[in-house]
Amino acid sequence: MTSTQWPVYQVFERPAHGRPMRVGGSVHAVDAETALQNAWAVYGRRPTAVGLWVVPRRLVLMKTKEEVDDFTQDRDNRAASDQSFYVFCRSGAKLVYEEAPQVVAPSPEQAMVRAVAGLNDCFACWVFPAAAVTSTESQTAECSFAPQHYKWFRDHKSFPIVAMLREIRADASERKHA
Amino acid sequence: MDQPAKLAAFEARIARGETIEPGDWMPDEYRRQLLRMMSQHAHSEIVGMLPEGAWITRAPSLKRKLVLLAKVQDEGGHGQYLYDAAESLGATREELIEALHTGRAKYANVFNYPTPSWADVGMIGWLVDLAAILNQSMLAKCSYGPYARAMLRICSEETFHKKQGQEIVITLARGTREQRAMAQDGLDRWWWPTLMQFGYPDSESPHTATLRRWGIKTKTNDELREMFIKEIVPELKLLGLEPPDPELRFDEATGSWKHGPIDFDELKRVVNGNGPCNKERLAARIKAHDDGAWVREALVAYNAKREPSEVQG
Numbered sequence: 499m500t501s502t503q504w505p506v507y508q509v510f511e512r513p514a515h516g517r518p519m520r521v522g523g524s525v526h527a528v529d530a531e532t533a534l535q536n537a538w539a540v541y542g543r544r545p546t547a548v549g550l551w552v553v554p555r556r557l558v559l560m561k562t563k564e565e566v567d568d569f570t571q572d573r574d575n576r577a578a579s580d581q582s583f584y585v586f587c588r589s590g591a592k593l594v595y596e597e598a599p600q601v602v603a604p605s606p607e608q609a610m611v612r613a614v615a616g617l618n619d620c621f622a623c624w625v626f627p628a629a630a631v632t633s634t635e636s637q638t639a640e641c642s643f644a645p646q647h648y649k650w651f652r653d654h655k656s657f658p659i660v661a662m663l664r665e666i667r668a669d670a671s672e673r674k675h676a
Numbered sequence: 677m678d679q680p681a682k683l684a685a686f687e688a689r690i691a692r693g694e695t696i697e698p699g700d701w702m703p704d705e706y707r708r709q710l711l712r713m714m715s716q717h718a719h720s721e722i723v724g725m726l727p728e729g730a731w732i733t734r735a736p737s738l739k740r741k742l743v744l745l746a747k748v749q750d751e752g753g754h755g756q757y758l759y760d761a762a763e764s765l766g767a768t769r770e771e772l773i774e775a776l777h778t779g780r781a782k783y784a785n786v787f788n789y790p791t792p793s794w795a796d797v798g799m800i801g802w803l804v805d806l807a808a809i810l811n812q813s814m815l816a817k818c819s820y821g822p823y824a825r826a827m828l829r830i831c832s833e834e835t836f837h838k839k840q841g842q843e844i845v846i847t848l849a850r851g852t853r854e855q856r857a858m859a860q861d862g863l864d865r866w867w868w869p870t871l872m873q874f875g876y877p878d879s880e881s882p883h884t885a886t887l888r889r890w891g892i893k894t895k896t897n898d899e900l901r902e903m904f905i906k907e908i909v910p911e912l913k914l915l916g917l918e919p920p921d922p923e924l925r926f927d928e929a930t931g932s933w934k935h936g937p938i939d940f941d942e943l944k945r946v947v948n949g950n951g952p953c954n955k956e957r958l959a960a961r962i963k964a965h966d967d968g969a970w971v972r973e974a975l976v977a978y979n980a981k982r983e984p985s986e987v988q989g
Contacts, residue, residue, distance in 0.1 A: 525756070543753055546832075560699060588697070623695045
């Protein structure tokens with residue numbers, strides 16, 4: 499049997515305008531374009547995101563504090579030219595990885611070292627080249643997320659169970675007193 | 677560091693309330709238990725689409741149909757979150773799907789029961805999803821980062837599911853005599869399978885002590901089952917619905933509900949593939965996968981034509 503497993507794309511989401519990106523999860527896809535579509539279907543169903551990025555996982559360097567502590571710059575390539583890296587960090591008591599300041603470095607390994615040096619309280623860190631991102635955050639982003647916001651059945655107020663139960667309780671006590 | 681020192685350091689991290697990430701050292705048994713739990717959980721979400729999916733075409737109104745469609749779509753999404761978490765420990769998507777399709781993988785007992793009436797959609801939403809929320813709120817605080825993150829996302833969506841189910845049941849309970857009878861009939865059939873969903877009693881759960889020490893579970897099956905009964909029984913009774921358990925009573929002395937014996941042999945049969953609908957569910961899942969083959973082939977063909985190197989990953 500031939501392998502049917504497609505590459506993994508890491509999914510990042512922006513929870514609201516002006517907020518930092520955070521790690522969402524991942525999808526499998528043949529290419530970045532379909533990865534972004536799958537990411538939208540899986541991570542953008544409820545109105546919890548206003549923008550999504552996908553990045554091929556093979557380009558994301560992931561290290562935990564344990565690993566960073568004995569991390570050596572084994573692929574220190576001085577010939578490579580500098581490029582920008584996005585940095586996502588799990589810090590303090592936070593459970594989710596959030597966007598941290600970008601770093602410029604000639605390799606992912608050096609980017610990792612520079613990123614971690616500049617962060618306090620970093621439990622785990624991801625870095626990847628800024629050029630690896632495919633994003634919904636273009637002029638089309640608004641129209642792709644807008645439909646989620648007018649779906650009334652995605653709104654808790656559409657299921658007024660507390661008010662319904664209160665009514666039933668009131669009716670019951672009225673009958674008792676009558 | 678040698679193994680005992682590593683284990684001590686690992687347990688100290690858990691005791692401090694730290695969260696473990698995929699690259700960290702972890703005992704093989706921790707990895708094995710998490711993989712077992714996350715893959716069973718993922719499969720449950722995927723199979724969970726089927727009993728309710730059958731009602732999409734028969735929902736009693738357009739509003740109910742839209743709500744149910746969104747719910748079933750959420751379950752599919754939850755399966756994806758959990759497959760992602762399971763993959764963080766080295767399982768491949770192919771292996772996971774193959775284990776489900778060949779019947780090797782286990783999944784939640786409840787999805788192997790039939791849904792002959794609309795009240796069943798309400799009961800699944802209210803009972804089964806409330807049971808899931810209690811379990812998942814606990815797991816959202818578990819020591820393994822990817823699992824906890826998946827649970828956080830799932831819990832916030834699952835509250836919709838519980839509310840829509842409860843709203844269906846309340847509407848039926850306030851309706852005609854036939855509608856009230858439908859609600860009671862649904863409760864009669866879903867009550868015991870939902871109690872079984874919490875798993876075997878603590879006295880028969882060999883993993884509980886280890887799972888607790890490693891911060892994977894912070895409550896036992898029996899504790900969660902009791903939380904469920906305590907929350908749901910007063911609301912059911914308010915609606916004039918009675919759980920089908922003559923021994924169910926509130927014990928003033930302990931402030932808790934006492935229930936009759938649960939048929940754990942039935943749980944064993946259903947989880948091991950011999951419930952009322954296991955074969956039907958698996959066949960439907962395999963058919964859905966096979967019916968989607970042309971989409972996967974088309975995507976690969978399109979991608980190969982455009983940019984052959986991208987497929988390599």
